[in-house]
Amino acid sequence: MTLILALDFGGTKLAAATVEAGSREWLDYENRLSPANADALSDIEIMRSLIDSVLGRCKPDAIGVSFGGPVDAATGLVRLSHHVPGWENIPLKQLLEEEYNVPVSVDNDANVAAVGEHRFGAGQGYDSLFYITISTGVGGGWILNGKPWQGAGGMAGEIGHIVVDPTGPVCLCGKRGCVERLASGPYMAQNARELLEKEAHNSPTSTRGEILKYLVGNDLDLITGQIVSAAAAHGDELAREVLYKAAWALGVGIGNVANLMNPQRFVLGGGVTKAGDSFWATVRKVAQETALPEVNFEVVRALLGDDAPLWGAVALGLDVVK
Amino acid sequence: MTLILALDFGGTKLAAATVEAGSREWLDYENRLSPANADALSDIEIMRSLIDSVLGRCKPDAIGVSFGGPVDAATGLVRLSHHVPGWENIPLKQLLEEEYNVPVSVDNDANVAAVGEHRFGAGQGYDSLFYITISTGVGGGWILNGKPWQGAGGMAGEIGHIVVDPTGPVCLCGKRGCVERLASGPYMAQNARELLEKEAHNSPTSTRGEILKYLVGNDLDLITGQIVSAAAAHGDELAREVLYKAAWALGVGIGNVANLMNPQRFVLGGGVTKAGDSFWATVRKVAQETALPEVNFEVVRALLGDDAPLWGAVALGLDVVK
Structure with a gap:
């Protein structure tokens, strides 16, 4: 029996699981939230206890790791975490190899999730695909020729x-109209709040946004991407405008990527993709219009949900078993 | 001695050349313009006579082919030419293999030029690069892991x-603000003409565009991309505006591609890249601003000029020698 240990260092959550090669059910699974004052050392300490718990007395044959931040996959060196301090230049692969004395493979979470969907999810049988997660951020991972493509510096x-509207609102990255600035959950919420405030100022008697305001009891700080989607589903025009713009941005991004790389499939996961049929219809329509007529592709739902990075870590582990 | 026959079916020009493996000088080289009423059959007939001329009594060990239009590189099937009728679904690789009884490799000209620059030009030693030609059109070819990446349907x-300005002018492809719509030579000329006409209408006494008009003897139909560049170099403000927009579009495109694929190098060729230092400075600056700070890359000049497809065809031929 070949035993794989899969680890997920998310920005807010740590998880460890064990699985036998060939199985699609965890032997054991544990997770814990990263505390508010976490740093790299405390994350590693928590993960060590999760590993102890899922391994018991067993020794794994390999370890696969998904890390929530830029990683040099060739060396398994973590560059940094955007959420937890202290991860700068931590040789995570080396640390784990020394501690557990088995082969280890580490990569960035979007790349690992792409591997997971390719091996076990919506990408099975598709050797060129782009996985996109639309959630608190918008990120992606490539499978080309059946293998992950991380880019020359691990940043692919x-x-x-990527900029889809150069006159759009300013993103945290400093540019205007990035896909993330229009389509991530938190930015959708912000866009809705700003539109509501503008509406209140310009047309105090307007009923646009009434349902959205009702859903948060008039406390605009409570608006989330999910609530914008819910309000849109209930017919709120202002929420629909925000959600349309998110789907439009994603569609333009996908169409541009199709022209550039011509993959077989786009696999979309993350909370925002639960927004409903009209969101999906807009994404697909705009992507098709943006791509050249000769460029064919499908846009499909991810199948593994929040477990995509952990299942991808299983695949990474399987690939380095000796 | 290994002899390679390299063929270039350009949209307007046909060329054939022979070279010994390891050499960087043509043994023989011939080219001819494609006649105005050309079709696939006449192109093939002209190419046959060019081949006879460069081969003499010799038999090549392999043939590499660059074709100006979409090709399925795996089968060597030409999908179509955008310039010459009759090329729809012509099995060019098979035809040449049957006629010359040697291995043949065929690919699209932008992909083949990328291979040429990678093997013999500005991409030597860079195993991930994107070659871009900015000329009558704007196209590109990928080298990833040292090999061409054509995409699932050969359209990469x-x-x-790719759309960089969704509120920009309408492109022949039907979308607004494509890179080609702003940066190709013919569209730069069109943009200059339109600006001149607007200027004449709105501010008849304006001197913007004076140098440009002088260079074409006031016959706006004579404006080309090259003349816009020349006028910009002589200080013409209107021409500078057109050229800046072209460089900006290309820079946004390159920055977006860098974020998406993270290649080591961008290699730029084609007539428009002769526009001068301020064009290059703008391309590089905008590309850097568009890319994330962690994404590193270089933007360099192609070295092989108009011979890039033919040298790429040599590389294709070398790769299939038995």
């Missing part, structure tokens, strides 16, 4: 920061 | 038709 896949 | 590399 950043569809969240 | 179409940077000319």
Whole structure:
């Protein structure tokens, strides 16, 4: 029996699981939230206890790791975490190899999720695909010729920061109208708040946004991407405008990527993709209009949900078993 | 001695050349313009006579072919030519293999030029690069892991038709603000003409565009991309505006591609890249601003000029020698 240990260092959550090669059910699974004052050392300490718990007395044959931040996959060196301090230049692969004395493979979470969907999810049988997660951020991971493509410096896949509207609102990255600035959950919420405030100022008697305001009891700080989607589903015109713009941005991004790389499939996951049929219809329509007529592709739902990075880590582990 | 026959079916020009493996000088080289009423059959007939001329009594060990239009590189099937009728679904690789009884490799000209620059030009030693030609059109070719990446349907590399300005002018492809719509030579000329006409209408006494008009003897139909560049170099403000917009579009496109694929190098060729230092400075500056700070890359000049497809064809031929 070949035993794989899969680890997920998310920005807010740590998870460890064990699985036998060939199985699609965890032998054991544990997770814990990263505390508010976490740093790299405390994350590693928590992960060590999760590993102890899922391994018991067993020794894995390999370890696969998904890390929420830029990683040099060739060396398994973490460059940094955007959420937890202290991860700068931590040789995570080396640390784990020394501690557990088995082969280890580490990559960035979007790349690992792409591997997971390719091996076990919506990408099975598709050797060129782009996985996109639309959630608190917008990121992506490539599979080309059946293998992950991380780019020369491990930074490939950043569809969240391609510009689709150079006159659009300013993103945290400093540019205007990035895909992430229009389509991520938190930015959708912000866009809705700003539109509501503008509406209140310009047309105090307007009923646009009434349903959205009702859903948060008039406390605009409570608006989230999910609530914008819910309000849109209930017919709120202002929420629909925000959601349309998100789907439009994603569609333009996907169409541009199709022209550039011509993959077989786009696999979309993350909370924002639960927004409903009209969101999906807009994404697909705009992507098709943006791509050249000769460029064919499908845009499909991810199948593994939040477990995509962990299942991808299983695949990474399987690939380095000796 | 290994002899390679390299063929270039350009949209307007046909060329054939022979070279010994390891050499960087043609043994023989012939080219002819494609006649105005050309079709696939006449192109093939002309090419046959060029081949006879460069081969003499010799038999090549392999043939590499650059074709100006979409090709299925795996089978060597030409899908179509955008310039010459009758090329729809012509099995060019098979035809040449049957006629000359040697291995043949065929690919699209932008992909083949990328291979040429990678093997013999500005891409030597760079195993991930994107070659872009900015000329009558804007196209591109990928080298990833040291090999061409054509995409699932052979359509990868179409940077000319990624949208950088959704409120920009309408492109022949039907979309607004494609890179090609702003940066190709003929569209730069059209943009200059339109600006001149607007200027004449709105501010008849304006001197913007004076140098440009002088260079074409006031016959706006004579404006070309090259003349816009020349006028800009002589200080013409209107021409500078057109050229800046072209460089800006290309820079945004390159920055977006860098975020998405993270290649080591961008290699730029084609007539428009002769526009001068301020054009290059703008391309590089905008590309850097568009890319995330962690994404590193270089933007360099192609070295092989108009011979890039033919040298790429040599590389294709070398790769299939038995």
